[in-house]
Amino acid sequence: MNSFIVMQGDTYHEEKEAGVIWSPKEDRGGQVPHSWKRLKEVRQGDPIFHYVKGDIVAVSIAKVDCSEEMQPSTLWNQTESKQGYLVKLEYQELDVPVNVKEKFQEISPLLPLKYSPFQNDASGNPGYLYPCNEALTIKLLELISESNFYRVNEEQLELTVDEVRRTDRNTLVPVITETESEAKTKMRWGKLKFRNEVAPLWEEQCALCAINLPELLKASHSKPWKDCSNDERLDPYNGLLLCRNHAGLYEEGLIAFDGQGRLHISSIMQEKDYEIYGLVERAKISIHQENKVYFKWHKRKIFRK
Numbered sequence: 120m121n122s123f124i125v126m127q128g129d130t131y132h133e134e135k136e137a138g139v140i141w142s143p144k145e146d147r148g149g150q151v152p153h154s155w156k157r158l159k160e161v162r163q164g165d166p167i168f169h170y171v172k173g174d175i176v177a178v179s180i181a182k183v184d185c186s187e188e189m190q191p192s193t194l195w196n197q198t199e200s201k202q203g204y205l206v207k208l209e210y211q212e213l214d215v216p217v218n219v220k221e222k223f224q225e226i227s228p229l230l231p232l233k234y235s236p237f238q239n240d241a242s243g244n245p246g247y248l249y250p251c252n253e254a255l256t257i258k259l260l261e262l263i264s265e266s267n268f269y270r271v272n273e274e275q276l277e278l279t280v281d282e283v284r285r286t287d288r289n290t291l292v293p294v295i296t297e298t299e300s301e302a303k304t305k306m307r308w309g310k311l312k313f314r315n316e317v318a319p320l321w322e323e324q325c326a327l328c329a330i331n332l333p334e335l336l337k338a339s340h341s342k343p344w345k346d347c348s349n350d351e352r353l354d355p356y357n358g359l360l361l362c363r364n365h366a367g368l369y370e371e372g373l374i375a376f377d378g379q380g381r382l383h384i385s386s387i388m389q390e391k392d393y394e395i396y397g398l399v400e401r402a403k404i405s406i407h408q409e410n411k412v413y414f415k416w417h418k419r420k421i422f423r424k
């Protein structure tokens with residue numbers, strides 16, 4: 120299962136009526152934007168969040184895999200029919216939309232650096248279909264549940280729930296719970312597999328301080344899960360086995376390694392404290408050739424010089 124966020128704006132109502140999302144294959148200049156091409160990745164059962172003018176307004180599940188289809192005749196005023204990508208969906212509209220700006224503090228740490236659906240000011244990016252990693256999926260489902268289910272429950276207490284709403288809720292609840300459990304399972308399974316494959320590459324001990332108590336060791340991603348492609352996510356060379364303290368420093372960008380495996384320490388850390396944390400500037404660890412590309416990415420994007 121892979122999740123997505125679709126940015127719909129004015130096209131939302133027509134696409135919802137038709138029960139689809141659709142994009143042309145290429146723009147007028149013959150270019151193929153990544154957010155159009157991404158429709159091809161949608162498979163039956165994949166969840167999609169619908170973003171319209173500041174809010175997540177609906178969730179849907181793909182009924183079938185994406186297929187190449189002409190633009191459906193019910194969509195928009197068209198002067199010529201175009202070839203494109205189509206996904207048929209079961210739309211579940213939310214009673215209470217989730218406002219992205221209001222919840223941006225919770226959402227923003229989970230956004231990838233590349234192909235993020237939202238800009239730094241919480242406004243939507245102009246493309247069409249964006250990837251939605253598992254952590255972001257779980258967060259969005261949580262926000263949807265908070266604003267939709269609790270409200271309905273309160274209303275139930277006042278005995279004001281009408282039949283229509285009850286039916287809506289009955290179809291939304293399984294979509295939310297099943298999607299959440301699949302996303303959690305995928306993450307848990309992925310992290311376990313990752314750890315099992317990373318640990319032997321570092322002789323089952325912290326690469327920096329040699330602590331070898333399994334309970335204190337963690338397989339850190341150099342390129343974080345949210346920023347990875349599916350392959351990078353489980354690539355053991357994207358991992359580094361560290362004790363919990365050093366893993367914390369690494370993941371927060373307070374230390375980094377260069378292509379030679381030399382340690383770099385952030386200027387945020389005070390030199391007088393290096394010893395407490397067991398850090399020696401430019402200390403060299405022995406790395407694998409395949410780690411280099413990930414170390415460099417981490418040093419460029421995560422390290423806080």
Ligand SMILES: [Zn+2]
Nearest residue numbers: 325328362365
């Ligand atoms: Zn350590």
